[in-house]
Amino acid sequence: MLTLSLFLIPLIAGLVLLNIKNKSLASSISLVVSFIQIAVFVYAFSVFKDNSALLTFDKPWLSDFAIRFHLGLDGLSLVMVGLTVVLVAIILLAIKNLNYENIPRLLGLILLTEAALVGVFSAKDIFLFYFFFELALVPVYLIANFWGGENSSKITFKMFVYTVFGSLFMLISFVLLYMRGQSADIESIKVTVSLLPNLIKQILFWGLLLAFSIKMPIFPFHTWLPDAYSKSPTPATMLLSGLLSKMGVYGLIRILLPFAPSGVQMYGEIIIILAVVGLVYGSIIAIKQNEIKRLIAYSSFAHMGLMAGAVLTLSVTGLQGAIFQMVAHGFNAVGLFYIAKIIFDKTGSRSLTTLGGMTQSAPVLTVMFMVVLLGSVALPLTNGFVGEFLMLKAVFDFNHVIGIVAGLSVVFGAVYMLRFFQKTMYGPSNDSTINITDIGAKEMMVLVPIVIVVLLTGVFPNLILDISGSFVNSLGVLNK
Amino acid sequence: MYPIIVFSVSGLLMLYLGLSVSKKSLLPINLGFLIIGLLSNFIDWNAPGLYFNNMLEVSNTLILVQSVVILAAILVAGLSSKLFEDAIDHPAEYYALMQFAVVGALIMVSFQNLIMLFVGLEILSVALYVLAGSDKRNLRGNEASIKYFLMGAFATGILLFGIAMFYGATGSFDINSGSSVANNLPEGKIFFWIGLIFIFIGLLFKISAAPFHFWTADVYQGSPTIFTAFMATIVKTAVIFALYRLAVYSFSFEYDNWSKFLVIIIGLSMLIGNLTAVYQSNFKRILAYSSISQAGFMLLSLIGLGEQSFGNLGFYTLSYAFATISAFGVFLIVSNDQLVDGRPNENINVFNGLFKRNPDLAVILLISMLSLSGIPLTSGFWSKFFVLNDAATKGYLWILIVGIVMSAVSLYYYFKPIRATFGSTESESITVSSLAKATLYVCGAMTVLLGVAPNLFRGLF
Secondary structure (H helix, E strand, C coil): CCCHHHHHHHHHHHHHHHHCCCHHHHHHHHHHHHHHHHHHHHHHHHHHHCCCHHCEEEEEEHHCCCCEEEEEHHHHHHHHHHHHHHHHHHHHHHHHCCCCHHHHHHHHHHHHHHHHHHHHHEEEEEEHHHHHHHHHHHHHHHHHHHHCCCHHEEEEEHHHHHHHHHHHHHHHHHHHHHHHHHHCCCHHHHHHHHHCCHHHHHHHHHCCCCCCHHCCCCCCCCCCCHHHHHHHCCCHHHHHHHHHHHHHHHHHHHHHHCCCCHHHHHHHHHHHHEEEEHHHHHHHHHHHHHHHHHHHHHHHHHHHHHHHHHHHCCCCCHHHHHHHHHHHHHHHHHHHHHHHHHHHHHHHCECCCCCCCCHHHCCCHHHHHHHHHHHHCCCCCCCHHHHHHHHHHHHHHHHHHHHHHHHEEEEEHHHHHHHHHHHHCCCCCCCCHCCCCCCCCCHHHHHHHHHHHHHHHHHHCCCHHHHHHHHHHHHHHCCC | CEEEEEHHHHHHHHHHHHHHHCCHHHHHHHHHHHHHHHHHHHHHCCEEEEEEEEEEECCCHHHHHHHHHHHHHHHHHCCCCCCCCCCCCHHHHHHHHHHHHHHCCCCCHHHHHHHHHHHHHHHHHHHHHHHCHHHHHHHHHHHHHHHHHHHHHHHHHHHHHHHHHHHHHHHCCCHHHHHHHHHCCCHHHHHHHHHHHHHHHHHHHHCCCCCHHHEEEEEEHHHCCCHHHHHHHHHHHHHHHHHHHHHHHHHHHHHHHHHHHHHHHHHHHHHHHHHHCCCCCCHHHHHHHHHHHHHHHHHHHHCCCCHHHHHHHHHHHHHHHHHHHHHHHHHHHHHHCCCCCCCCCHHHHHHHHHHHHHHHHHHHHHHHHHHHHHHCHHHHHHHHHHHHHHHHHCCHHHHHHHHHHHHHHHHHHHHHHHHHHHHCCCCCCCCCCHHHHHHHHHHHHHHHHHCCCCHHCCCCC
């Protein structure tokens, strides 16, 4: 029941907001909804250990096909739903103070995205999973179209087609699985999957992998990403980088590993190499970027590559690291894109060549930026460090050479992030940056929670690792 | 069975009412007749059996499908409000012909005898030949009408020839007699096969499956939009169910042989329909080619031919009717608002800035396009899922992959109008008559409702 309400509250609120014109009313509704969501989530979290019956909802959906509307939370789902709930609350807070037109609709669409994401992260039925997986894209597509700039329609369309194309292959795989077992339940498919003929196993692996690797994306399916992240309006970018890309990693863990274990054993190494190539490649390109949104986009891409690689090592450390990093990267990416938006709104520029010296007039922003940035470059005691360390260890254990190459990304990450920081905050100030005002309470309300999360989960990583650990240890397909 | 009688009588009445009643009151009367017909359909509920000397079958599932046909007619009639107010329009005749066409479609859904199939097809087609050319001042309309008539008559001839062969092989027009050939001498079987192929060709022509699709784009483009919508939904529904009946009752014992050809036709329809639609700039032509690919998807049920297939097809046609009628409906309103050389603008750019001009229409168009392309939350997703599932049961993996890749291709052209609606425009807002608005709302709402809870309709089968 709790899971269902986590899904229904944003859905209903989102639909209501789409039909409201009054801006302040809409903002307060969205605030109330996000608080309720967090409260429900905290309650779900507290009963998670001893009363899991409260967390599941299971009703027949399409009785002729044995397809059920089955939602439930386990360790992994709980982490992801928590990320969604908190991050969407932060995004809503951030959005309502930005100068977009038609704010109520924008907030409504974000809440609809949240509903779909909760659906993805808690679905226990493959078709339900697919349903939400595609659905989450629609409101983001609309956001990017309505509030985007000149070219945004074309670019978001590219992203849309690309990812739908990928997920259609997931649909093929699901139909095949369903035909074989006459069941759409994730748990029961896990059991029957080893009995499939070899050809089907291969198709399953590649079909599912294609879907998730486009969504994340993994090299070489990343071509939609830089444009989509940099040209979309900030709300869409935050949703895409913070949450939607996590659907890909989540899919790898939830669907690909248990459904195609033999494929992962056989081809895992190739995919890990591709992922690490993407990691290094993305980092190197990020170093050369002058447009700050593009820089963050490439850094996002690099991080996703490491997560994919770590998951496919099939080790407990890799999985734990990837799950932790999903949370960490979600907050860091949203924080960075928000800061990029603040910088743009204050100076009218996104180019590193024209920015500089902002620390003179905006010291508070500098501090906030610094913390988020340090989280992103994986400094110890920030959230980025835990995930990155675990993942690099997993990749290194898997294959030393790949591990060392992947380790380069830490160096590159520090280079591009510190360059980003230096070229915006330090150096001589110029006409556009000399007279800016520092951030006020509105921005602090967004940035302070992010900073708290960055430090808190960095110092106490077990807050997350304990929950996800229960899932990882029960997964049963890992090595050793 | 009752709606056939109701519409035969009401169609004739309609013709006479045109002489005495004002044009404005014809639409309510027409809607009244259609709704009476829809209600009378359910008199036979739970009274299955064969009627009129084994000419027609009545069963609950057939009643559901017939209701889809009548519902589509009601929705199209709803869109026609304020459309036929010119002096040269003859709404009484249009409405009468639409009711006759529905009679033909209803017969085609429930025939038990091949003669009835022929009669039904002719009633349906002749009415549509006239409707296609009803805009007499429009050269394209004339072209469409004559093209449709010539090609259609030719296809009907082929169908009739096939029926004759079938009769020669089996000695009966009853659709169940097909299986009696199974034990016959090989000489008789040749005629049976000729009959089967010709009947298939005749009907595949009507459903515009490739390679019998060449008339589709011109006829869709030339006909008045309101009748294109009518044609696209009613003909498709009637013919696919006629084919399904034949496949189940008459031809099923030869399934292994003809399914191999049919699956190629399906693949061709998907490829040609989707790839050609990508290059179109006229919205009606886009929908014409999309209808070719949709025909391919519907035919997948004939490949499945299992217990679920009938219900899958029923769901598909209903979802297709809602999506297509709302797409044509929005287009009808928008294109009539923006004339080019005195004629409605049919180019895709007619949608430019629709979101600012009338957000409701834009949202309905969005829902309809999402449904046609099969994105979740719309009924189109489930209908595609159902029929693909059908094909997968018989192990045709490659057609599954073609279908899904083509679905991805179709996103390109289905999203063209959506992208246009976000553009900027200088035009003023559009006003829509309340009846047309209500119809469009119903279509959009039902598309989403069936997308969330497909069992509402699917569970009835």
